[in-house]
Amino acid sequence: MSNEHETRCAGAQAGHPLHQAEALQRILDTCMRIPEAEHIPLEAGLGRVLYEDVLAPLNVPPDDNSAMDGYAMRAADLPSSGSASLRLSGRVLAGHPLGSAVGPGECVSIMTGALIPDGADTVVMREQTQAEDGLVRIGPGHRRGENIRRRGEDLRLGEAALARGRRLRPADLGLIASLGIPMIKVFRRPRVALFSTGDEICNLGDSPRGGQIYDSNRYSLRGLLEDLGAEVLDLGILPDEPERLRSALRESALSADAVLSSGGVSVGEADHVTRVLSELGRVSFWKIAIKPGRPLAFGILGQRTLFFGLPGNPVAAMVTFIRFVRPALQRISGQDPEELPSFEVPCLDALKKVPGRTEFQRGTLRRDDAGRLWVGVTGRQGSGILHSMSQATCLIVLEHDRGPVAAGETVTVQLLQG
CATH class of the missing domain: 2.170.190.11 (Molybdopterin biosynthesis moea protein, domain 3.)
Known part of the structure; x- marks a missing residue:
């Protein structure tokens, strides 16, 4: 990491939040593709990423x-x-x-x-x-x-049917099958170690002590990871103890391509993740000009293991995953990062917004009697209100320099499913 980069990162830590676009670019610049490949049967290929081009071994169709x-x-x-x-x-x-x-x-x-x-x-x-x-x-x-x-109308002998880096969809499996190819070469799945931190959370099945809540983040984040095709190494809940955190991070660096933590990245006295990470690796930044999700630790453990310390608030954890972790895991798994679909629609509700940060509100899309598509918010928008995320079909993206939104104004929405 260059001195200039370290200086800029230090500035971000010192109280100057990064624009989300700059933060994402720094993350992607750090990502290295997984070097290992594996051969798997075609029927196991859904969602896997091609390690090499699939070349047509015959003309498709083979004859007129x-x-x-x-x-x-x-x-x-x-x-x-x-x-x-x-x-x-x-x-x-x-x-x-x-x-x-x-x-x-x-x-x-x-x-x-x-x-x-x-x-x-x-x-x-x-x-x-x-x-x-x-x-x-x-x-x-x-x-x-x-x-x-005509013979070869779909594909000519030797032509690339699918390119390296493509995440395989159902139609792709059919295309490869039409070429008579039973085995494919794909990138190894990314291994991601996942844990939550904090004495204030407990496992499902436990009886919460005073002030404790159940750990929901690990389940939301695991779902997001598995949806990307990652292999999840679940480390459970780690208490707010520096030595336990240090041991978990050190071991994870040896077995995982990325480590994902929720909680422990704010400036509270018992938030140790950022400090321990700086001892074991390189901290890139931990403040981003977004809401929810301002605190975000990012760094490298060992030689190449990515580390993401996400906020503890459930909605903030999911939003920062979608915006930063998702494209990073796509990059290391061999894909070119691909944003979830986004488009503009009028907004049913008036929205409060302060210029100087990008905000993500949870929304649902609906059609009026004329068939026009609108978006409305899913109730209260606090970063700890997970119900608002559960009900949402999209994120309402309010750009960095934008101010308040009047009802009826056009806004950008990003779907939560591709």
């Missing part, structure tokens, strides 16, 4: 075939005006080649996907013909080559 149910014939027999009657000389089914050529004045019945027989170069749809007594009547207006899918 019919795009419609109809009749295959020679274009030379198509009438330019009036009509022509062709002798029906056979039938071609998908997977069963004809085995003979179509001659002058002849046609054959053909099904969708069946190979175009020798001699034929055109398919006329069945509903555009009249068949009677072994003859098929064809009208004018047809052209050579219509309704034929």
